Amino acid sequence: MxxxxxxxxxxxxxxxxxxxxxxxxxxxxxxxxxxxxxxxxxxxxxxxIILDIHFTAPPPPEQPDARKAASYVAQLERADAELRARMARLGMGSIGGFGDDQDALLGLDIDVG
Structure with a gap:
């Protein structure tokens, strides 16, 4: 009803x-x-009935942080190295190198140093 x-x-x-x-x-x-x-x-x-509605502006977008980005890349590199080591121990094939020739074909300039 x-x-x-x-x-x-x-x-x-x-x-x-x-x-x-x-x-x-x-x-x-x-x-x-x-x-x-x-x-x-x-x-x-x-x-x-308790109506607790608050209308506020959305939070500002997160600003880029060089330290967070560097930490993320370091974690990715560590995970990549661990994955390659496990694959080698198990006798699995290669998954290619990080930043192989695909980057050159796409015209990307990547500094991994």
């Missing part, structure tokens, strides 16, 4: 309001139905 409610922001209390038609067939009463079968609004027991 859908319902609306009346809300008091000072007390954070709401009262449900539903339209009820006593003794009515599905689809509602006929227009010539007696007064006792006409739709009525009924208030239910009050309940609490």
């Amino acid at each position: 859908p319902f609306s409610f009346i809300y008091d922001a000072n007390t954070q209390t709401a009262w449900p309001i539903a339209q009820v038609t006593p003794g009515s067939p599905p689809g509602g009463p006929s227009p010539d139905a007696p007064e006792s079968q006409q739709p009525r609004l009924v208030a239910g027991p009050p309940f609490r």
Whole structure:
């Protein structure tokens, strides 16, 4: 049963309001139905609603940090070295070198030193 409610922001209390038609067939009463079968609004027991909505500006975008970038690259290089060592121990093939000729083909100038 859908319902609306009346809300008091000072007390954070709401009262449900539903339209009820006593003794009515599905689809509602006929227009010539007696007064006792006409739709009525009924208030239910009050309940609490706490609406805590804050509208603020989004946080500023994260600025590039050279130390974080260097740490990330160092971790990638360490993971690459560990992966290559594991593959060599297991006798698996090579996965190519970091910054192989693909970088030259793409015209990228990468300094890995």
